[in-house]
Amino acid sequence: MNQQYKRYSQNSVTINIALFSILLVLSLAVSAQREIDDLKPTVLLISIDGFRADYFEIHKPFTLNELARNGVRAKWMKPPYPTKTFPAHYTIATGLYPDNHGMVENNMFDVERNAVFGLSDRNAVQDPLWWGGEPIWNTVQKQGQIAASFFWPGTETAIGGMQPKYWKQYDGNVSNTERVDTLLSWLDLPQAERPTILTIYFSDVDDAGHGFGPDSPETKAAVIAIDQMIKRLMDGLSLRGIADKVNIIITSDHGMAPYRMRDAIVLDEMFDTNDAERIFWVGEFTQIFPKPGREDVIYRAIKAKLPKNAFIYRRHEFPRRFKFGKNKRIAPLVVIPTEGTVITTRQRFERAEREGRLDAVRGAHGYDNDLVSMRATFVGHGPRFKRNFISEPFESVDVYELICRILEIRPSKNDGKFKRIRSVLR
Structure with missing residues (x-):
C-alpha cells in the first residue's frame, strides 16, 4: 500500500468515524425527545402582529397556507376599533370590546387617576388598574388548568391578582427561535405542570409593514421568516407526536394600509x-x-x-x-x-x-375596522377544527368563547358570540 493511499484510507476512516459520531449524537437527541402520550385538550394561541388577511395570497407563506388548507381559515377576521395592537390583542384575550376592557388605545390618559399609559412604559404596562375584564389565562387557571405565555399584552400584569403560571416580560430582542423552543419546552413538562393554553407573539411582520408598506419585499421577507418559525413549531410538535393533537389558533390583531x-x-x-x-x-x-x-x-x-x-x-x-x-x-x-x-x-x-x-x-393601522386593509387573520388547525374549510368572517371578539369551548371551561362575561364562530369546529 503506498503512503498516499494509506493516508487517504486513514483520513477516510477518520471522516467516517466523525460522521458516525455526528449521526449518533443526532439520533440520541431525537430518541431523547419523549413523545407526549397524556396530552389534555390544549390550545396554542399564536399572534402574528400586522398579518393582513390577504398576505396568504400576496406573500405565499408555505407552512401557514398548508395549515390553513388542512384546517380552517376564515375569509377574514374583523378586529375591534381602533385597530391597534394592545386593544386588539386584549380583545382576543378577553372577548370584550375596548370600550369594555379599558385598553382603548396604545396610548391613554386616565383623567380620574391622572395617569398616562404607553405601551413602552414598563410601569404602566404592569399596572393592573389599566386592564379590565377577565383574560383567557385567568379563566383557564380559575378552573384548575395552567396557562403559559411567551408574550401577549396583559400577561406580564397581575390582572385580578393573577398571571399565567409561566410568562415572560416583553423583550423585542428575544429571538423568535427562543420563543418557539421555550413554548415547546413547556409542553415537555409533566402533565400536572403542563399548560393547556399557551400564547406566543411575533412582531416582525408588523415592523416590516410599518417600515416599508404591506406590499413591499421587506414585508414579504418578514412573512416568510415567521412562516419558518411556524414550521419550526410544527416540527417540534411532530417530534413529540402531538402535531395533530394540539389545537392551533393563528391570529393577527389587525391589517396594514400604505401611506x-x-x-x-x-x-x-x-x-x-x-x-x-x-x-x-x-x-x-x-x-x-x-x-x-x-x-x-x-x-x-x-x-x-x-x-x-x-x-x-x-x-x-x-x-x-x-x-x-x-x-x-x-x-x-x-x-x-x-x-x-x-x-x-x-x-x-x-x-x-x-x-x-x-x-x-x-x-x-388604526383605521376603520370595516376596511379591507384592516382585516385580520384566523387559522385553526387540530382535532377540534374542521379540515379543508373556509369559514365566513367573524369578529376577533369571538375567539375567547371559542377557546373556552375547546378547553371545556366556562367563559367569563364577554361580548363575543359563539354562533358566529361555531362553524369552524367539527
Whole structure:
C-alpha cells in the first residue's frame, strides 16, 4: 500500500468515524425527545402582529397556507376599533370590546387617576388598574388548568391578582427561535405542570409593514421568516407526536394600509394647541384633551379646516358600528384620518421633508375596522377544527368563547358570540 493511499484510507476512516459520531449524537437527541402520550385538550394561541388577511395570497407563506388548507381559515377576521395592537390583542384575550376592557388605545390618559399609559412604559404596562375584564389565562387557571405565555399584552400584569403560571416580560430582542423552543419546552413538562393554553407573539411582520408598506419585499421577507418559525413549531410538535393533537389558533390583531407622508394632514396648524392640556399625536388616532372650557373652541376650529379625508369626533359621537366611545379614557376630542393618510404636526412633516421621506411608502393601522386593509387573520388547525374549510368572517371578539369551548371551561362575561364562530369546529 503506498503512503498516499494509506493516508487517504486513514483520513477516510477518520471522516467516517466523525460522521458516525455526528449521526449518533443526532439520533440520541431525537430518541431523547419523549413523545407526549397524556396530552389534555390544549390550545396554542399564536399572534402574528400586522398579518393582513390577504398576505396568504400576496406573500405565499408555505407552512401557514398548508395549515390553513388542512384546517380552517376564515375569509377574514374583523378586529375591534381602533385597530391597534394592545386593544386588539386584549380583545382576543378577553372577548370584550375596548370600550369594555379599558385598553382603548396604545396610548391613554386616565383623567380620574391622572395617569398616562404607553405601551413602552414598563410601569404602566404592569399596572393592573389599566386592564379590565377577565383574560383567557385567568379563566383557564380559575378552573384548575395552567396557562403559559411567551408574550401577549396583559400577561406580564397581575390582572385580578393573577398571571399565567409561566410568562415572560416583553423583550423585542428575544429571538423568535427562543420563543418557539421555550413554548415547546413547556409542553415537555409533566402533565400536572403542563399548560393547556399557551400564547406566543411575533412582531416582525408588523415592523416590516410599518417600515416599508404591506406590499413591499421587506414585508414579504418578514412573512416568510415567521412562516419558518411556524414550521419550526410544527416540527417540534411532530417530534413529540402531538402535531395533530394540539389545537392551533393563528391570529393577527389587525391589517396594514400604505401611506406617504406627503399626503399627511398637518393638524397643529388648524387650532391653538395651547388650548389643550395634552395631545397624543398618533397618526391614525390623534387624541386631544382640552383645557377646561376650551373643548368647543378646539372642536369648531378643527371642524372648519379639516379636509374631507379626516373626521373629528367627540367621545360619544363615534359611529355606532365601532362599538366605541363610552369609556372615559377616550379623549374628549379625537381626530382620525381615512385610509391612506395620517395626522401629523408641521415639525414632523418638515423633518420628513429634510430627510427625503415624504414619498417613501410606509404602513399604518388604526383605521376603520370595516376596511379591507384592516382585516385580520384566523387559522385553526387540530382535532377540534374542521379540515379543508373556509369559514365566513367573524369578529376577533369571538375567539375567547371559542377557546373556552375547546378547553371545556366556562367563559367569563364577554361580548363575543359563539354562533358566529361555531362553524369552524367539527
